[in-house]
Each structure stands twice: as structure tokens, then as C-alpha cells.
Amino acid sequence: MIQLVEVVMTRIVVTVRPADTLATAASKMKAGPFRRLPVVEADQLVGIVSEFDLRRYADALDSTPVETAMTRHPITVMTSDTLEHAAALMRQRKVGALPVMRGTKLVGIVAAKDLMMPEPRPLPEWDPRNRR
Secondary structure: OOOEHHHHOEOOOOOEOOOOEHHHHHHHHHHOOOOEEEEEEOOEEEEEEEHHHHHOOHHHOOOOEHHHHOEEOOOOEEOOOEHHHHHHHHHHHOOOEEEEEEOOEEEEEEEHHHHOOOOOOOOOOOOOOOOO
16 A cells, blocks of 8 residues: 555644744754754745754854755655655655655655654754753
């Protein structure tokens, strides 16, 4: 039986804007809890920012805009793609989540954990307030 991405995706997607600070992104990730957030501007997906990206700017979260750290033009899947396709993309590109699109609209996100896959770059628990 073929399963589609729309069956397992998270439908309520927490996002950030390019001009938001990384501190805002870190706060939303911690509250989630999530490890990555799609970046949206004017209802268009423009990037994705991950916990891994935040760590590179750990000493400047309050002053660094999301657009500085985000990955632009993220790899996406469609709601009608198969879970096998999504899993293959994650493995090939070494990413832990994919924004899910319906046409040009962001409608969800599917993470490695949703597909019972390990994270491509496991990170120990991290609290952005405890900067090292």
C-alpha cells in the first residue's frame, strides 16, 4: 500500500520570517519543540532554518536575522509524493525535514521522525540560553 506525505505530515506549521531574529526562531523551536522552522515571507516559502544553523550564531542570536542563517530554496515535497520519495530525499540530501507544498502554498512539514528515520545530523539537547 502506497502512503502519501499528506498522511503523516504535520499540518499546523510554525514559521518565522526572514527579518525575525534567531532568538525568535530559537524560542519557537524550544516551545514547539521542533528542530527546524520554515521561513515564510508574503505567504511564500523562502527558506528553512534549523537548530544546526542556530548553533553557528549562538553568541549573536538576539542580533542576527533569520535570513542570515537560513537555507534558501529548501528542498520540498508535495502532498501527493510518497513517503518513500520523501525518505529518499532526506537520506540523499542529509536533511531532517521537508516542507510540504500544495502547488506554491506551504501546507505542512514532514520530519525524519514522522518517517521513523534517524536524524541525519544528531545533535545533543541544546538550550540556546546556555550559550557556550
